[in-house]
Amino acid sequence: MPKSFYITTPIFYPNDRLHLGHAYAMVLVDIIVRYKKSQGYQVYLQTGSDEHGEKIEKKANLLGISPQELVDKNVLLFKQLWQELDVSEHTFYRTSSLVHKEKVQKIFTELLNKGDIYLGEYQGNYCVPCEDYVSDSKIADNNLCPTPNCQSELRKINESAYFLRVSRYYSQLVDHYQKNPNFLLPANAKKELFSNFLKENIPDLCITRSDIK
Ligand SMILES: [Zn+2]
Incomplete structure (x- = not known):
């Protein structure tokens, strides 16, 4: 083969x-x-x-x-x-496409049943051009999107949303990256992941929006 x-x-x-x-x-x-x-x-x-x-x-x-x-x-x-x-x-x-929607619904439901996804309340900042939620800790005094080349005005939003319980897998993830040094390359991408995202108090990830079509 x-x-x-x-x-x-x-x-x-x-x-x-x-x-x-x-x-x-x-x-x-x-x-x-x-x-x-x-x-x-x-x-x-x-x-x-x-x-x-x-x-x-x-x-x-x-x-x-x-x-x-x-x-x-x-x-x-x-x-x-x-x-x-x-x-x-x-x-x-x-x-x-229908095939994509069906797959997402299947995975979403499985994760929901396992408690890896839960319904919560999102309050915070949202960047429209980046289509991304921005945590307070990443924003400078100017209230602009921290992504280089974006720097757009952020919007405050408050809505019901589903969250992925990333926090549950923190130690498992860190363990995996440390035991398998070649799993994620190049090295600077790993460095960025560890310094910007993979922290002890990693927040759960907001994965849905409800007020758009
Ligand atoms: Zn942005």
């Missing part, structure tokens, strides 16, 4: 057409795919589109179409671009 190799790109965000940065990411991945194939690997390449969020809702409103119509239009352009760039054979997953 041939050795197998799995690789994925980020799932790109279809609020607009893609730009050179996305093409760059895909070309890098495609180079690895071709290299692995030349070594006799059976390669599975997965990419897709991340079809949710406030930026998409806002853009669709602006154009007077539904969010689904907007992403349908932009996803076609994504697929066309990968064809024009002659990207190797790949699977394209859309997060609005």
Whole structure:
């Protein structure tokens, strides 16, 4: 049996057409795919589109179409671009597809039943361009998003939301990374993970939004 190799790109965000940065990411991945194939690997390449969020809702409103119509239009352009760039054979997953929804519902329900997901109340800051919750500890006095290149005004939100109980797995995660030094590379990514995210008082992760379509 041939050795197998799995690789994925980020799932790109279809609020607009893609730009050179996305093409760059895909070309890098495609180079690895071709290299692995030349070594006799059976390669599975997965990419897709991340079809949710406030930026998409806002853009669709602006154009007077539904969010689904907007992403349908932009996803076609994504697929066309990968064809024009002659990207190797790949699977394209859309997060609005039925197969994706069913899988997410299945995993979500399992985690909910295990108590790894619970319903709570999110109060805090939200960055619309980043589609991300920002904890108070990461914000400077200016109340702007701390992500470099973003620096947008943050919004205060207060809503019911589901949380992933990451705190439960803190010691297990740290243990795993320490026992398997090559699990996560390059080393600076691991350093960033440990200094910014993996801390003793790691907060549970808010994983849902309820006030957008
Ligand atoms: Zn931001």
